[in-house]
Amino acid sequence: MDFNSNADYAIAARGVRKTYGGNGKSPAKEALKGVDIFVKRGTIFGLLGPNGAGKSTFINILAGLVRKSAGEVSVWGFDIDRNPRQARAALGIVPQEINMEVFFTPLEGMEIQAGLYGVPKSQRRSMEILTALGLEDKANAYVRMLSGGMKRRLLVAKAMVHSPPILILDEPTAGVDIELRKQLWEYVLKLHEQGVTIVLTTHYLEEAQELCKEIAIINHGEVVACEPTEKLISSLDRKMLMVTPNENVSVKPDLGDFDVDLKDDGSLAISYQPSKSQVADILARLNSAGVSVKDITTVEADLEDVFLELTYHNKG
Numbered sequence: 001m002d003f004n005s006n007a008d009y010a011i012a013a014r015g016v017r018k019t020y021g022g023n024g025k026s027p028a029k030e031a032l033k034g035v036d037i038f039v040k041r042g043t044i045f046g047l048l049g050p051n052g053a054g055k056s057t058f059i060n061i062l063a064g065l066v067r068k069s070a071g072e073v074s075v076w077g078f079d080i081d082r083n084p085r086q087a088r089a090a091l092g093i094v095p096q097e098i099n100m101e102v103f104f105t106p107l108e109g110m111e112i113q114a115g116l117y118g119v120p121k122s123q124r125r126s127m128e129i130l131t132a133l134g135l136e137d138k139a140n141a142y143v144r145m146l147s148g149g150m151k152r153r154l155l156v157a158k159a160m161v162h163s164p165p166i167l168i169l170d171e172p173t174a175g176v177d178i179e180l181r182k183q184l185w186e187y188v189l190k191l192h193e194q195g196v197t198i199v200l201t202t203h204y205l206e207e208a209q210e211l212c213k214e215i216a217i218i219n220h221g222e223v224v225a226c227e228p229t230e231k232l233i234s235s236l237d238r239k240m241l242m243v244t245p246n247e248n249v250s251v252k253p254d255l256g257d258f259d260v261d262l263k264d265d266g267s268l269a270i271s272y273q274p275s276k277s278q279v280a281d282i283l284a285r286l287n288s289a290g291v292s293v294k295d296i297t298t299v300e301a302d303l304e305d306v307f308l309e310l311t312y313h314n315k316g
């Protein structure tokens, strides 16, 4: 593969598979089943999926912590097999777990990390990064004295010591309070404005929706959708109105543009797009079709439905 062809992408992954070898107790596990993911430079990209979908496996492959079983990956134009060092240098990774050396001060920790990445002393920006994350007055405190929120910000600071063009945040807000979340995103958005490509994994649709320009949804090791957020959301713009008629309806009423399903229990499931129609429109249609309504309830699509629907559409 000519990795220069991937130069437009921050990350280009094609046909990536990972099977974790089994042992006597547990069978082999196919965590990624041929994943294609393309992250444009300069974007904020969300990798969304439920627990166990394969998100961390994908991130760990990028980071060189897990070896892929098949496929090709390039990071900032560098093939991870042929140029692992350059590929790794293009990434800053904020891990899921807060697991850090507690005997150093944040400033010492930053300097050690910069040293590991071979950043020359003259080019280090440890204090500047700590300041940007609101940790300047903790620079010389012991890490074990920092609050959970401060530790998380320190992880972001450490991921940026070598000024990578891509910052990856693995489940950055799991167990994080609202105030901290806000601060974290402020800094991440600032980096984005400076041109840093941001990739975040999350299992919250809302979070991905709020921040990301593009979202890939991964489920059981497969990408079931990869689209600009607006497009994805508009395809999720669907609600269901469940109607119990006063009298049993034996044939499906004609409700024009609305899709109707007559259930075994005699209720009607009517799907509609909230951005285009209102419940009142449906009720008016039912009225003209001669259906008198006893009761109605609306059902929102949740993430699980979305996965099912996307999986269905992708296979269908």
Ligand SMILES: Nc1ncnc2c1ncn2[C@@H]1O[C@H](COP(=O)(O)OP(=O)(O)OP(=O)(O)O)[C@@H](O)[C@H]1O
Residues within 6 Å of the ligand: 020, 021, 029, 030, 031, 049, 050, 051, 052, 053, 054, 055, 056, 057, 058, 203
């Ligand atoms: N080292 C391993 N050995 C065997 N199986 C593993 C290993 N790591 C992950 N798996 C399995 O691979 C699948 C994908 O796991 P992965 O951690 O990538 O999912 P995830 O989407 O990141 O989930 P989470 O949000 O819980 O971190 C899961 O079924 C998991 O149990």
